[in-house]
Amino acid sequence: MSIAEAGEFGLIARVVARLETGPTTLLGPGDDSAIVAAPDGRIVASTDVLVEGRHFRRDWSSPADIGHRAAAANLADIAAMGAVPTALLVALCAPVDMEAAWAEDLAGGLSAEASLVGASVVGGDMSSSPTLTVAVTALGDLAGQAPVLRSGAQPGDIVALAGRVGHAAAGYTVLSRGFRTPKALVEAYRRPQVPYAAGPAAARAGATAMIDVSDGLLQDLGHIAKASVVGVDVHTERFEIPGQMRDAATALGVDPLQWLLAGGDDHALAATFPAGVPLPEGWRQIGVVHDGTGVTVDKKPWTGPLGWDHFR
Amino acid sequence: MSIAEAGEFGLIARVVARLETGPTTLLGPGDDSAIVAAPDGRIVASTDVLVEGRHFRRDWSSPADIGHRAAAANLADIAAMGAVPTALLVALCAPVDMEAAWAEDLAGGLSAEASLVGASVVGGDMSSSPTLTVAVTALGDLAGQAPVLRSGAQPGDIVALAGRVGHAAAGYTVLSRGFRTPKALVEAYRRPQVPYAAGPAAARAGATAMIDVSDGLLQDLGHIAKASVVGVDVHTERFEIPGQMRDAATALGVDPLQWLLAGGDDHALAATFPAGVPLPEGWRQIGVVHDGTGVTVDKKPWTGPLGWDHFR
Numbered sequence: 001m002s003i004a005e006a007g008e009f010g011l012i013a014r015v016v017a018r019l020e021t022g023p024t025t026l027l028g029p030g031d032d033s034a035i036v037a038a039p040d041g042r043i044v045a046s047t048d049v050l051v052e053g054r055h056f057r058r059d060w061s062s063p064a065d066i067g068h069r070a071a072a073a074n075l076a077d078i079a080a081m082g083a084v085p086t087a088l089l090v091a092l093c094a095p096v097d098m099e100a101a102w103a104e105d106l107a108g109g110l111s112a113e114a115s116l117v118g119a120s121v122v123g124g125d126m127s128s129s130p131t132l133t134v135a136v137t138a139l140g141d142l143a144g145q146a147p148v149l150r151s152g153a154q155p156g157d158i159v160a161l162a163g164r165v166g167h168a169a170a171g172y173t174v175l176s177r178g179f180r181t182p183k184a185l186v187e188a189y190r191r192p193q194v195p196y197a198a199g200p201a202a203a204r205a206g207a208t209a210m211i212d213v214s215d216g217l218l219q220d221l222g223h224i225a226k227a228s229v230v231g232v233d234v235h236t237e238r239f240e241i242p243g244q245m246r247d248a249a250t251a252l253g254v255d256p257l258q259w260l261l262a263g264g265d266d267h268a269l270a271a272t273f274p275a276g277v278p279l280p281e282g283w284r285q286i287g288v289v290h291d292g293t294g295v296t297v298d299k300k301p302w303t304g305p306l307g308w309d310h311f312r
Numbered sequence: 313m314s315i316a317e318a319g320e321f322g323l324i325a326r327v328v329a330r331l332e333t334g335p336t337t338l339l340g341p342g343d344d345s346a347i348v349a350a351p352d353g354r355i356v357a358s359t360d361v362l363v364e365g366r367h368f369r370r371d372w373s374s375p376a377d378i379g380h381r382a383a384a385a386n387l388a389d390i391a392a393m394g395a396v397p398t399a400l401l402v403a404l405c406a407p408v409d410m411e412a413a414w415a416e417d418l419a420g421g422l423s424a425e426a427s428l429v430g431a432s433v434v435g436g437d438m439s440s441s442p443t444l445t446v447a448v449t450a451l452g453d454l455a456g457q458a459p460v461l462r463s464g465a466q467p468g469d470i471v472a473l474a475g476r477v478g479h480a481a482a483g484y485t486v487l488s489r490g491f492r493t494p495k496a497l498v499e500a501y502r503r504p505q506v507p508y509a510a511g512p513a514a515a516r517a518g519a520t521a522m523i524d525v526s527d528g529l530l531q532d533l534g535h536i537a538k539a540s541v542v543g544v545d546v547h548t549e550r551f552e553i554p555g556q557m558r559d560a561a562t563a564l565g566v567d568p569l570q571w572l573l574a575g576g577d578d579h580a581l582a583a584t585f586p587a588g589v590p591l592p593e594g595w596r597q598i599g600v601v602h603d604g605t606g607v608t609v610d611k612k613p614w615t616g617p618l619g620w621d622h623f624r
Contacts, residue, residue, distance in 0.1 A: 045345055046345035047435060130442065139357060147345075149343050
């Protein structure tokens with residue numbers, strides 16, 4: 001059954017049936033708006049949109065994969081403020097001949113990823129469109145913590161990373177060359193493993209700045225450097241290149257450092273901490289903040305691409 | 313300058329320059345997430361997406377018009393819960409050859425409409441896409457009031473309306489027949505005049521159910537009837553058909569009741585109130601709730617189209 005045959009309200013009913021409700025949902029889908037608990041008295045909110053052909057391909061990822069990734073991209077932005085995600089709202093634009101089951105499986109993936117952090121899909125909208133598009137808004141709660149902005153890094157701080165970098169970019173390269181293995185890299189591209197808990201943990205530990213690494217580590221650290229008016233130096237000896245990634249890089253003729261330093265889509269978190277602060281679980285040092293500008297790699301300028309511009 | 317020439321970050325800077333910041337914005341655009349005041353401890357949230365060719369046409373509406381309408385569609389959903397809008401988040405998908413000025417003017421329209429209710433555009437995302445798409449999420453605060461759901465209407469309640477119906481539908485018909493006048497109708501389509509304050513006023517006055525009339529009055533009253541397990545009868549003698557609308561209907565060979573009862577896009581609010589409750593300012597009675605099912609017009613079934621299905 002196509003979504004045109006299901007009709008707008010029929011499709012909404014099918015999709016809503018695939019959603020789980022979490023403890024922060026005071027009113028879920030079905031009314032003009034949803035209502036979500038905001039016990040902190042402040043709400044953290046972020047929007048990320050995924051467009052077919054630009055952010056995903058239906059022949060590379062299942063609808064559930066795309067749901068997981070669309071949710072992860074947004075939930076990571078909430079974690080990067082030091083907050084706990086509470087809710088997602090989803091606008092789905094889809095061609096009228098799309099199978100209704102595709103939208104249902106997308107909803108299942110969105111809901112499952114949100115459930116990992118106790119959040120739920122609380123509302124959304126659907127429209128027909130020639131271009132398959134998934135726009136997600138995530139909400140979150142700061143639980144009394146001060147938010148960790150991009151602008152608080154200080155010279156002398158250390159730069160730390162939680163989660164993986166380069167895996168999704170390697171998987172993307174593998175897929176774009178027509179391969180389906182190594183499976184671990186391809187799966188990393190399809191479903192990022194986001195260190196959600198590391199965000200609030202960093203806030204509690206006194207992180208001075210934090211960002212979701214979505215566009216590439218160097219580009220995103222550049223945002224911290226610019227906002228904080230500091231320089232950042234990344235130490236490549238801190239990165240381990242997994243055997244499978246090294247093998248794939250050799251086979252595909254790619255410098256694996258390019259994946260690690262400029263690849264996006266793993267949704268790692270990067271943060272700065274005052275020197276001497278014990279790093280919370282899951283965080284490891286990868287560089288230092290200094291009294292300068294921009295981002296260097298082993299004290300030298302990086303000559304490769306920095307990351308991703310969604311209009312170029 | 314096209315958006316591709318401006319680049320993602322250049323375009324974001326241009327767009328953000330067009331936004332006003334309101335009192336509820338604790339952290340505006342520029343970090344991983346925005347932070348919005350949620351003094352009630354609950355947040356009201358809704359998402360509506362507009363797709364070119366489906367919800368708007370660039371030759372019929374200016375980018376500022378489209379911004380106003382995209383904001384209005386979302387802000388009205390917040391008001392329909394009895395809440396006061398506080399923030400918008402906007403995902404813009406646009407062809408790479410689009411003029412950057414178009415996106416800036418869209419942002420200006422979004423921001424100006426939000427300013428009408430003291431809300432602001434606090435964040436967003438942009439991507440290239442073959443299909444121009446504007447997905448908006450609105451947030452709002454209940455200020456201690458219980459939300460007004462669709463499910464609370466009781467037999468014996470009266471049905472009331474705040475704001476205009478049929479004007480936008482008439483304007484749409486005028487434009488779709490290739491005309492540009494009457495200007496008042498065309499302008500109503502381009503920029504709805506939403507009775508935002510009527511939503512919280514209805515909540516304070518004891519409204520038992522409420523909905524944003526976005527798909528057509530009869531279809532949206534049908535949602536209240538279904539959710540409340542009641543019947544609704546609409547009294548056509550309660551509607552005045554403005555002279556311009558009557559003239560346009562005659563000229564175009566349309567039954568003006570069709571515009572009033574089944575036209576969307578004015579974003580009026582419809583609500584039910586216990587009989588005898590004085591209606592707040594801006595509300596007028598248009599029917600009654602009875603112990604039955606479905607929606608009738610002057611006690612008879614309506615044989616015309618009910619409203620809008622975004623997939624048909």
